[in-house]
Amino acid sequence: MKPTVLPSNILKNRAVVLFIVCGFLLENGTEQEAFASEQLIYPVVNQNSPQKTISRNGISAIFKMRLRHWQDGSAITVFVLQDDDFLHKLFCKQVLNVFPHQMRRGWNKLVFSGTGQAPVLVKDKQEMIERLNSTPGGVGYLVEDDISDSISILEIQ
Amino acid sequence: MRHSTFIKIGLAFTFIQGSLYSATSSAAPEWLPKSVQIHGFASQGLITTTDNNFFGKTDDSVSFDFREIGLNGSWNALTDLQLAMQIVWRDAGKTDDGGVRIDYGLASYNLYSSESSVLTVRGGRVPTPLGFYNDTRDVATTRPSILLPQSIYFDVNRNLALSADGGYLYGEHQTDYGDISAHFGLIVPRMDDPDFKNVIVGSSPGEMEGDVSWVSRLGYEWQGGRVRLAATYADFNGDYKPDAGAFLEPGAWRFNPLILSAQYNGENWSLTAEYALRRAKLKNFGFPMIEFTGQSFYFQGTYELTESIEGIVRYDELVWDLDDKKGDDFADLTGKPGHSRFAQDWTVGLRYKILPSLMLSGEYHYINGTGWLSELENKDGTTQHWNMMLFMLSYSF
Structure with a gap:
């Protein structure tokens, strides 16, 4: 018969290993979070956008790809960065109050059930700025320092 | 023949994908209107x-x-008008004959949309909203595991469940307490799964044809989906039209599933449970009416071990007839094994995201019962206790 109770030194060693593994897993992304906590991110639109304010439900409906037009009826084009881009994570967390994987699940559902479209993926914030400048009904997100004169904050009311 | 088709489609895929990414990061070639998107999976x-x-x-x-x-x-x-179509080529042993088919082809029009609500009408061949996973069940990245819990998402009846021709009304409303959604559709289900006809009428010549049916799903989401709840109820109808020489008379099949679904999503873990009560009725066919109620449920937990590796554990249980849980009466009556009337499946699996678009997954099933196995694939009899190992490489864009 094997003993059913493990000696305490083995248990202690296992606890230490578990602790180290947990610590390693938690380490992921702490640097980004340190940066993120100091920055404020805003939904932004083209300077000539027909609309400069929106409700909290409205901003969520736009990024969920459910609301397809501005109040004046013109089409909305949504720009986002990659799911693992820290600006994207920051926007999901700070403004939309969801995890990026929740947004991705929603978009996948729309795309693969034929009931909607995914937002336009841009490769970096430079392309985000260029696309917003060239797209009248465009909406995306940027941190305060990157918001130039040609781009306006879409104010959440 | 099958393999050459596979290669051709694969090549077409690579070409489209290559041209997409070399042009821009938006998902369609530049000569198409900007509001066109192309996506795919393999x-x-x-x-x-x-x-x-x-x-x-x-x-x-x-x-x-x-x-x-x-x-x-x-x-x-x-x-506010969208047109969409998906073409799928699928092979799954004898349960799917490997043909190319239109999974969906539909028009959606927003009758009304505001910052907090939308009301949409959809028509054509529309994915059927059943439980959490049915609408996108073919796309590996939208499934939590390689196989969906078979007690609710039977793969042997995939075409019947996936989509149907008809029209839907869809509404969604966002409140401070969460988002509410509702689907209601009138449809004619597809009855072209090879196993489906076999299960209903065996080898008797003739056709199973879909009849007018309806589906409804109510949904609730809190905080963008941190908590998700759904209730689905449907009334599926089909008719058997015998050919000359058939040993069965014309008959009607009716199926009423009620599915209750709940999910909690944390930052890197999630818990999901779904429960289904399935009432089935076979009328006429030259026999007294057959009626039975089955039950399905599963509990599932997933955990993101790292940003690219996710683990899953699930227990999934199916009972075909609540009045004959172990299939003893069924065995006495038909001479077929009782263990074909239930299935208990423990699953553990891992998935690794090699790239955002490329995923490798593996899973192990420890199973008691053969309730969701295809009869066509197991003509020489079945074993009650069995194990299954699966691997899958999947790509989507």
């Missing part, structure tokens, strides 16, 4: 079992006979 599975066959000859053997390839396009013809 998965190849590898399956082996200790006993019984699942998607090919897997009993003490390895089957590659499970693949899913799809390409879809959508176009916002007007701001």
Whole structure:
């Protein structure tokens, strides 16, 4: 018969290993979070956008790809960065109050059930700025320092 | 023949994908209108079992006979009018004959949309909203595991469940306490799964044809989906039209599933449970009416071990007839094994995101019962206790 109770030194060693593994897993992304906590991110639109304010439900409906037009009826084009881009994570967390994987699940559902479209993926914030400048009904997100004169904050009311 | 089709589709896929990414990061070639998007997926599975066959000859053997390839396009013809179509080529042993088919082809029009509400009408061949996973069940990345819990998402009846021709009304409303959604649709279900006709009328010549049916789903989401709840109820109808020489008379099949679904999503873990009560009725066919109620449920937990590796554990249980849980009466009556009337499946699995668009997954099933196995694939009998190992490489864009 094997003993059913493990000696305490083995248990202690296992606890230490578990602790180290947990610590390693938690380490992921702490640097980004340190940066993120100091920055404020805003939904932004083209300077000539027909609309400069929106409700909290409205901003969520736009990024969920459910609301397809501005109040004046013109089409909305949504720009986002990659799911693992820290600006994207920051926007999901700070403004939309969801995890990026929740947004991705929603978009996948729309795309693969034929009931909607995914937002336009841009490769970096430079392309985000260029696309917003060239797209009248465009909406995306940027941190305060990157918001130039040609781009306006879409104010959440 | 099958393989050459596979290669051709694969090549077409690579070409489209290559041209997409070399042009811009938006998902369609530049000569198309800006409101056109093209997406797709391709998965190849590898399956082996200790006993019984699942998607090919897997009993003490390895089957590659499970693949899913799809390409879809959508176009916002007007701001609130969208047209979309998905073509899928799928092979799954004898349960799917490997043909190319239109999974969906539909028009959606927003009758009304505001910052907090939307009311949409959809028509054509529309994905059927059943439980959490049915609408996108072919796309490996939208499934939590290689196989969906079979007690609710039977793969042997995939075409019947996936989509149907008809029209839907869809409404969604956001409140401070969460988002509420509702689907209601009138449809004619597809009855072209090879196993489906076999289960209902055996080898009796003739056709099963879909009849007018309806589906409804109510949904609730809190905080963008941190908590998700759904209730689905449907009334599926089909008729058997015998050919000359049939040993059965014309008959009607009616199926009423009620599915309750709940999910909690944390930052890197999630818990999901779904419960289904399934009432089935077979009327006429030259026999007294047959009626039984089955039950299905599963509990599932997933955990993100790292940003690219996710683990899953699930227990999934199916009972065909609540009045005959172990299938004893069924065995006495038909001479077929009682263990074909239930299934209990423990699953553990891992998935690794090699790239955002490329995923490798593996899972192990420890199963008691053969309730969701295909009869066509297991004509020489089945074993009650069996194990299954699957691997899948899947790509989507």
